[in-house]
Amino acid sequence: MTAMAEPEVGRARVRKEDERLITGRTRWTDNIALPGMVHMALLRSPTAHARITAIDTSAAKEMSGVIAVYTGDDLDPGGEVGMPNAWPITPDQKTPRRPMLAQGTVNFAGEAVAAVIARSAAEAEDALAEIDVDYEDLPVVLGLDNAVADGAPLVHEDMGTNKSAEWIFDSAAAGSGGDVQQAMSSSDVVVTRRFRQQRLVPAFMEPRSVVVDPTAPQLTMWSATQVPHILKTMVAMTLGLPEHQVRVIAPDVGGGFGGKLAVTPEECAAVVVAQKLGKPVKWTESRSETMVSAHHGRDQMQDISISASRDGTITGLKVDLLADMGAYLGIVGGGVPVLGAFMFNAIYKIPAYRFSCTTVFTNTTLTDAYRGAGRPEATFAIERIMDELAAELGMDPMQLREKNWIKHDEFPYTTVSTLTYDSGNYEAATAKAMQLFDYDGLRREQAERRARGDRVQLGIGISTFTEMCGLAPSRVLGSLDYGAGGWEHAAIRMLPTGKVEVVTGASPHGQGHETAWSQIVADQLGVGFDDIEILHGDTQSSHKGLDTYGSRSLAVGGIAVVKAAEKVIAKARKVAAHLMEASEDDLEFADGKFTVRGTDTSTAIQDVALAVFAAHDLPEGVEPTLDSEAVYDPENFSFPHGTHLCAAEVDTDTGQVRLRSYVSVDDIGKVINPLIVEGQMHGGLAQGIAQALYEEAVYDEFGTLTSGTFADYLVPSAMDLPSFTTDRTETAATSNPLGVKGVGEAGTIASTPAVVNAVVDAVRHHGVDDIEMPLSPMRVWRAVHKGDTAAGGPGAEAGGGLGSIDSAHGGAQ
């Protein structure tokens, strides 16, 4: 290595991961084929709520290639196995048992009812058609308001209610602020809105897949999962397996976005079946199965009120949520809206705040984490209502925000929801964004178009967001009744030849950990970027970890890597001092070398590694290893923030929205690799914009998902998205030694309200003050011409979609 290497951290390195992926040398779970492997296919319920009165599998068992057919009772005769919910948000939360295969009743369309095991996937699929299930229909519960209405039919009769839990935060009770009722009743202005967070599908591109090999005492499970470590522990607990006899591998995983943060009935069923047959079993779902059976995201009804004095000073904020859990609770389902509770107050100084949330069951696919998980919902509501408050007060929406946000010299700042924001500079990000966007110029053009009654109106949308990420300090999770901690593990192995293996508990599925972690370690140890290998996603090599979600990998897992490196250096220092016959205190470590201060005597860390391997001459009491591990538990969350500005053109004749420009300036703290950061921003923005304009999981009145394919659920294509202008400001996080904050969710959290604010701003002079998402041309047109802001609604319209399945209900109307 050269003496003064350019630091790796901050370099736009192309990714180590890519070479395999661009040449097709991939290890998707579905690529795995083992000797003697059999295939599982699942029969799924076509109906949303019914009693199963009989299942006849005899004809299916006669089909060619069919080895076995199982029902729920076959896999779990005692009816004892239930998928884990790791976040009971209240002590009295109602948590229905979610079986591997339905037992007694089906509670959503798409719930698995029986499993066929056959020689080939095609034969398994064929046999599904021969299974005869008798269903006795039960009343279908759909829609949040319906589900909580008096006398509503029940999803789970034995529970006596459709409400799972109610969770409340009140700043007066917490001592972090005043009483919101009092604040509101003594304020000049109160603005109240009901916002609907439509249901979304995470739509990772790789369908879920699992392979279980039971042929050794330690069972091996490959799964397209974000959470191999959590899966290992949870599968052991759920099925009563000895944990040390379970190995989980997440090989290449094709995206997750929260959608693969799960412990699924399919995974557990595959384990049980494999054990019964003593053969490797594979299950790979079709996209149509993903759409109905992998968890969805969002789906909240948000009642929000904000109060202020005439000059724009916010005095209080009150939020009441209904959150649709679907038919069961996923692993963190109920916790998703709770994560949002801390973010409604956003970047603003709000003296009084009350939040309540009721989690509700309906006969739909369950909802759980989806990119941002609770925080996009909160950010949407606060950033939308800030625009509404500005309109009410006749203020420029940016001025209103500026009047209320935390100033850069007020950090650290403890918010009304009790979080302490360590750092930030909202002024700097906003100034840069306004300049890149040409805010004043666009406002002028908007005024001109309005004055001349242009058919195409221009709107400007703002979102000055922050988020809490880097999940999470274990003690905070404990105080929220979460079932686990939020630490992360890393280990570094110094090999005799001077190469380095880094083990991480974070489990990537597109984020580029191999590249970023290599950059971090290269700087820490002064070894070459290419001399480092990152090991992850296999509980045998990476035995400890809490995986990847909540923008935690870098801010928690990356710091664990730094801590492990520090331990390596501390061990090496002792040996280096011994080898050079110097005092440890006289050694300096830089660029991979220990140098005796004031001399040119030095030794490289690779030489120390070799000397330790030989172990011929080590100082007294020193173990012959430099290998080190660390478990890092953050003290605080990290708080990325940014200012996003969107200019939207709205054709008032057709309701068509065109995004003319989108500028984001994000402050995510220190950056390890700007190329990766930019990619995360782009992808995040695309998903947030998609919520605003295109995507919605729509159910018809029978509880059938009508947007159940990629023909009907509008994941945007390249044609549907603009080019983004992404830039950054940088305020180092003070909560960790790298100064990093996390970037995985920022774009998704920030962009949805920016887009909707822009569209509403474009047509506000038509009396429009809200339009429900997604802002399909039909909805925008109706808002402008008919004053309908709540166009659509559950089951009524495939938002912006082709609606090709829902012909009975008019599709896209």
Added chain:
Amino acid sequence: MRITVTVDGTSYTDDVEPRTLLVHHLREKLGKTGTVVGCDTSNCGACTVHLNGQSVKSCSVLAVQADGGEVTTVEGLARDGQLHPVQQAFRDNHALQCGFCTPGMIMQSIDLLADNPNPDEEAVREGLEGNLCRCTGYQNIVRAVRDAAGHMRPGAGPEAEQVAGGERTTTGVGGDS
């Protein structure tokens, strides 16, 4: 039915069921797992390969329809360890994250550049409309395709795959390119 298909330069003769999709034949019979399946409605493009010089969604072609044909997958693009310019550009421009859409994106991009060697942004976006990516927001994919255009010699589209491979057989018939 017995079919013979040349895939990435190797000729394979197999018995297949008439209903077998080309993508399943590639993945399950021939071990060409670089090509993937992302949907069941021919919307995602993850399965895109070249059949006789044209990009096709291999989930919407029956294996028997490829009989006598020549298929190139993402695994057959690199030559003597040299990446195809489009592969290289995807890497250089960070045009992939999870990489699941990438084989299809690359194959479709090569086809699009064959038709239009110097596409503007709009043309790239239009040409990739049938390929979904959930990770990248497309911006770097668009950048990569335009970057590749600058590095590709004129006409180095799918046809070039059939003549450039020194070792490769060229038994494909019925090509309409």
